[in-house]
Amino acid sequence: MFLYIGTIFLVVYLFPKGGQFKYEFQKGKPWQYENYYAPFDFAIQKSASEIETETQKIKENSEQFFKYNEEIARNVKITVSEKVVPILASSELSDQFKIDVEAKVNSILNTIYKYGYITPESEQQIKNLQITLRSGNTIQKISPIKLFKSSQILAFINSQLGVQPMTQEEHAILNILYEEIKPNVSFDESFTEKALQENLEKISYTKGLISEKERIILKGDIVEGEKLVILNSIKNEFESQVWSKSNYNWIVAGYTILVALAFSMLFLFLRKYRIEIFENNTKVTFIFFNIILVVLLLTVLVKYDAKYIYAAPIVTLPLVLKAFFDARLGLFTYVLTVMLLGFIVPNSFEFIFLQIIAGIVTILTVSELYKRANLFITVLQITLVYFVAYFAFSIIQEGNAQNLNYEKFLYFVINGAATLFVLPLIYIFEKLFKLVSDESLKELSNTNSKLLRALAENAPGTFQHSLQVANLAEAAANEINANSMLVRTGALYHDIGKMLNPMYFTENQSTNVNPHNELTPKDSASIIVDHILKGIELAKKNRIPDRIIDFIRTHHGTTLVYYFYKTEEKLSGSADPKDFQYPGPIPFSKETAILMMCDSVEAASKSIKEPTAQAFDNLVEKIVNKQMEDGQFMNADITFKELQTIKKVLKKKLKNIYHVRIEYPE
Incomplete structure (x- = not known):
């Protein structure tokens, strides 16, 4: 209850607390409701494309500011004068010529620095036909062509100094000018950006006003054009409203009821169909933790920028739950979570449809999630489904394929790539919640693991029996689409309790000495039954996951130790079945039911003295039918058709194992 209530409040806290527009509509579809009139005055909002166009236009026409550095111009003039005067003073040319040259130098400098000499880097920034030149506190608008550029300087000086051929003094002065003239106009990025931002802030996001009780749309009208713009405007108005305290409380109450209903459905599902999970607080906490993670991820993305919601890899939720539990629970939880996310995201119908389709796929x-190739193929299929479904939605809404938002396809690809992170995520969850996935099963099924190696050394006959049962169970599971890795691992560990008293089990007796000959049938049965409890204790001591321990608990169900039961009945005339019965419980899944059948059939097959096809057929039918009559499969989610399939697999495999070879000549 604490988890249930805490999760509800946490999810409701994450939900947006604005209003909700109570009508659903789509572009190009008829308005399904009654005539709709404006409930209050509101402004018509410009569309995103209109605002983008206006923004782009402002950026293109925004003023560009360039800074004129007066100090550089003054220093250049002083330096040039200091170098030119000595040259002219030492020259033997006429005084008039010297005066003319000095005048030309001053004219060149004044002309170049009248508007300025622009730096090559700033030259690349010019985009407008008119720029604003800022010098100190004064500004003037000029054409960029009035600024001198580096490519023009040498030619201009040449043209102004005189006609060819130049005198020696003129050559020297030309070199001085070319070397000393420095750029003094640069692009004023901060001033330009400030002006741009001021202009962008002046953009109006509305383009008209709708008065209260003004008709917006009639029933049956197509939602398009101006009607669509107005409907989107009032929808945004509802969703952006800041609610008063009384309205806020009602909104929170509504959210709380809906979220509570959703989580109640999940609890009902667990209680009815997954009681072993329902009664395990760790597993229930794990499920709710994953739901909260997904809700938190989408909430953060919506608050940052709702366009990124399709980049969120929320299909990892069913993948993770399937890895630790089963597909049905994974899909049920995922659908409920996606329904809750509909309160958060824009275009909720499109989002819910796309995500549920992706989850089903x-x-x-x-x-076999532990196989990387399988996961990679699944991710490709999910991404393809996103592509196809979004394409279909777009052509329905737009009426053509020309207005596709190709950016969303990129988000779908990011989504798929992020989904591949599910493998390390599963590993993290295993360590945090002490659960087991297919990846862990793969490690546990390694026969070189500590416990299986001990079984092979202490009870070699039981170890060989477990290997045979594992092979049979895996083949049967593959035929009925059960979890083959889980049942194989369970089969390898199902008899580990026998290693504590190996000689009391016939497969480990290498001599004719049978310790049961010295015991009563009841004592013998007690030792045989004890291998279940001792196996559970041994598994827990070695930190074997509960999903594997379930196979140890259930592989004999509530059947009898039949041999010693009959022996007691023969010796005493009667026998109490309770003294010879395994403690149970009976199998509660396809996998545990498969193990029970395979274990019994493999053990009994050793007693057939003349192995023939008919003998194996009769043996399998007899054992499986007896287990069915005893109600051992009542709680297992297995059908009659699947039982028949398992029988066929067992018959075929036993015939292959015990096939008759030709007799070789002596």
Whole structure:
């Protein structure tokens, strides 16, 4: 209850607290409701494309500021004068010629620095036909062509100094000018940016006003053009309203009820169909933790920028839940979560449809998650489904494929790439919540693991029996689409309790000495039954996951130790079944049911003295039918058709194992 209430309040806290527009509409579709009139005055908002066009136009026409450095111009004039005067003073040319040359030098400098000499870097920034030149506190608008550029300087000096051939003094002065003249106009980025921002802030996001009770749309009208713009405007108005305290409380109450209903459905599902998960607080916490993570991720993305919602890899939710539990629970939880996300995201119908389709594809296509190739193929399929579904939605809404938002396809690709992170995420969850996934099963099924190696050394016959059962169970699971990795791992560990008293089990007796000959049937049965409890204790001591321990608990169900039961009945005339019964519980899944059948059939097959096809057929039918009659599969989610399939697999495999070879001549 604490988890249930805490999760509800946390999810409601994450939800946006603005208003909700109560009508759903789509571009190009008829208005399904009654005639709609404005409930209050509101402004018509410009569309995103209109604002973008206006913004782009302002950026293109915004004033460009350039800074004129008076100090550089003054220093250049002083330096040139200091170098030119000595040259002219030492020259033997006439005084008039010297005066003319000095006048030309001053004229060149004054002309160049009248508007300025622009730096090459700033020259690249010129975009407008008119720029603003700022010198101190004065500004003037000029054409950029009035500024001198580096490519023009030498030619201009040549043209002004005199006609060819130049005198020696003129050559020297030309070199001085070319070397000393420095650029003094640069692009004023901060001033330009400030002016641009001021202009952008003046953009109006509205383009008209709708008065209260003014008709917006009639029933049956197509939602398009100006009607669509107005409807989007009032929808945004509702969603951006700051609610008063009384309205806020009602909104929160409504959210709380809806979220509570959704989580109640999840609890009902767990209680009815997954009681072992429902009764495990760690597993329930894990499920709700993943739901909260997804809601938190989408909330953050919507608050930052709603266009990124399709980049969120929320299909990792069913992948993770399938890895630790099963596909049905994964899909059920995912659908409920996506429904809750509909309160957060814009265009909720499109979002919910796309995500549910992607989730179904995820559940139906992914198998053996620990195989990286399978995950990669599933991610490609999910991404393709996103592409196709979004394309279909776009052509329905737009009426053609020309207005596709190709940016969303990029988000779908990012979504797929992020989904590949599910493998390390599963590993992290395993360590945090002490759960087991297919990746862990792969490690546990390694026969070189500590516990299985001990079984092979202490009870080699039981170890070989477990290997045979594992092979049979894996083949049967593959045929009925059960979790083959889980059932194989469970089969390898199902008899580990026998290693504590290996000689009391016939497969480990290498001599004719049978310790049961010295015991009563009840004591013998007690030792045989104890291998279940001892196996559970041994598994827990070695930190074997509960999903594997379930196979140890259930592989005999509530059946009898039949041999010693019959022996007691023969010796005493009667026997109490309770003294010879395994403690149970009975199998509660396809996988545990498969193990029970395979374990019994493999053990019994050793007693067939003349292995024939008919003998194996009769053995399998007899054992499986007896288990069905005893109600051992009542709680297992397995059908009659699947039972028949398993029988066929067991018959075929036993015939392959015990096939008769030709007799070789002596």
